[in-house]
Amino acid sequence: MEKLKIGIMGGTFDPIHNGHLILAEYSRISFNLNKILFIPTGNPPHKNSEDISPNRYRYDMTLLAISTNMNYYLSTIEIERKGVTYTIDTIKYLKSKFEDAEFYFILGADSLYKIHKWKNYEELLSLCNFIVARRPNHNNKKLEKRKDDLNTKYNSSIHILEAPLIDISSTQIRERIRNGLSIKYLVPRSVEAYIEKNRIYRD
Template sequence: MRVGIFGGTFDPVHNGHLRAAEEIGESFSLEKVYFVPAYIPPHKNTGNISAMEDRLAMVRLAIKGNRRFSASDAELRRGGISYSIDTIEIMEKRFKDVYYLIGVDAFDEIDTWHRYEDLFYHTNFIVMVRPNHRKKSGLTMFPKNVRKQMTPLNDYSFQHNSGRQVYLQLITQLDISATRIRTSVGSRKSIRYLVPPAVETYIKEKGLYQ
């Protein structure tokens, strides 16, 4: 079974996340895309993050009705700091073909991740690239320790010595961010069409981001 793992804080999940996952799922014929909210994100100030239960609930509301999408509470059940390698290793045991969805900005900093070199032995990567992205390209996208293990297949895909592959995938650019949504809610501005209606209602009912 070919599945995607879409990790993130999802505070809140928004239409940009959903559209990107929809396009990736279709382009790579993924049978499932698992949205995996981080319990304790290792790269963020956890003092300002909403409760995991709220973030997971919003993901479940957002993806309801999409058969390809599924919400995973793996990092909630595991507890502790949410390192992607731990989740990937669990998924790898369950599924034959695993693809990790990651934004290009996050991939640019992959060498700061826990056990980042091991990631390339356990999952394929789909790097989501915005149309206006003009940063690193080609092999320069990879950390030096990983670069020497990568072979370009074409302009958009690379193969690691492990056999795992990294794909660059252009996605529709939606100018939406979770930070903007939280700020808008705090300023009593509309977030309609930035998040699914069910998520907007949940935020209002729970008084999030006030």
């Protein structure tokens, strides 16, 4: 019997956008993942919590964005966790809940270069697979070398994803809203409507 293969998409999702969804779907198809868990961060160590929208907004927007895909699921484990949330704690928790599953953590190339700054990154690299999305204007040879070096040194399982290079960022979307510009086609229509209704990112 084959192991259940679960993808993990983590992020502040402030807001979630079509780039996230495209990356998730290409990962699901390319690596034959059974499902993908979207996990909005609670209190990430690398960001000031005061700069992040309230949990309920980010939860609602993520739920709206993934509701049309039966392979996507929303997890609140980081939102509900007290204190600073670390990826390794999330992975350990999920592995204890899904003992027979194989996990694939989806991240961008910029995060792979900084992974040595993550808490217990050496252990983390041994606990799950990693799917890395290329970024626009990134050096592909440099990325391949980074992947190979980590795989060799830590016996990790890091894979580069072949997918469209979608240059959308949550920061860009927030700035467009503050400047009164359209975000149509950058986020799902349901998320756009939610942002408009709740007047998020207006200040």
